[in-house]
Amino acid sequence: MTGRWFDDWTVGDRIEHPIRRTVTETDNVLMTTLTHNPQPLHLDAEYARATEFGRIVVNGTFTFALMVGISVGETTLGTLVANLGYDKLVMPKPVFIGDTLRVASEVIETRPSKSRPDAGLVVFRHEAINQRDEVVCSCLRSALMRRRP
Secondary structure, eight states, rough: OOOOOGGGGOOOOEEEOOOOOOHHHHHHHHHHTTTTTOOOOHHHHHHHHHHSSSSSSSHHHHHHHHHHHHHHHHHTTTEEEOOOOOOOOOSSSOOBBTTTTEEEEEEEEEEESSOTTEEEEEEEEEEOTTTSSSEEEEEEHHHEEOOOO
16 A cells, blocks of 8 residues: 655646544543643533534544544555644544544645655645544644655
């Protein structure tokens, strides 16, 4: 499995990634504790029941990481030089334990690198979508990618 080269991308290309992932309680607890996040909404079921959500909300850093991770196989696997930045990260709907997420990616911009003739910049819009077809997370990712050898 390998991602595509810079030269393979065109603005408007869209990928519905084949991997889907059901979020587990372990995913949420592990990410929350590894990042030293004390937010009770992510860890305390009794506290979360008393909120507007009525249950634990999955840590957003996990949702973001899962979304980007799922996209790698068909986009930048083995062809990435560096992620240059993430922009316009939004999480319009909460993710709950047991939600199954799928990811779609679209190419928003491409341009050759000004400083590296062997590379180019691709800007992807990634979206994570739950089983209710609600976008739960999206962002723009700027990837410096190798040109085809």
